[in-house]
Amino acid sequence: MSTDYDPHDTHAQDTAQSQEDEAKTLQRRIEVDDFKWLMNSKQGRRFMWRLLALAGVFRNPFAGAGLESQTAFNCGLQAMGQTLMSEIHEHCPEQYHSMVKEQQKRNGKRHAADDRS
Numbered sequence: 001m002s003t004d005y006d007p008h009d010t011h012a013q014d015t016a017q018s019q020e021d022e023a024k025t026l027q028r029r030i031e032v033d034d035f036k037w038l039m040n041s042k043q044g045r046r047f048m049w050r051l052l053a054l055a056g057v058f059r060n061p062f063a064g065a066g067l068e069s070q071t072a073f074n075c076g077l078q079a080m081g082q083t084l085m086s087e088i089h090e091h092c093p094e095q096y097h098s099m100v101k102e103q104q105k106r107n108g109k110r111h112a113a114d115d116r117s
């Protein structure tokens with residue numbers, strides 16, 4: 001049985017690790033650029049607000065006594081939403097403020113329409 005792996009060849013291991021690290025860095029850079037692209041448009045911020053709301057980042061995940069599995073599910077959703085919030089605040093914090101202002105305007109228009117009904 002022949003193998004190309006040599007546990008004593010640390011240079012080859014270092015080279016392979018370096019290539020893997022570079023690939024991960026490039027992949028992360030692409031992800032961040034995509035995220036910024038999404039957050040740079042009104043449509044993207046509206047979509048992100050909807051995801052954050054669905055994830056429950058603006059509410060308590062507790063579902064009630066006896067509903068532990070629902071609470072656990074809600075906590076999982078909330079963790080994903082918190083990850084998105086972290087990405088926003090790390091890579092495009094100014095867009096968060098824009099997103100909140102845009103949502104407040106939409107809520108204001110909705111309330112004004114309700115008042116006219």
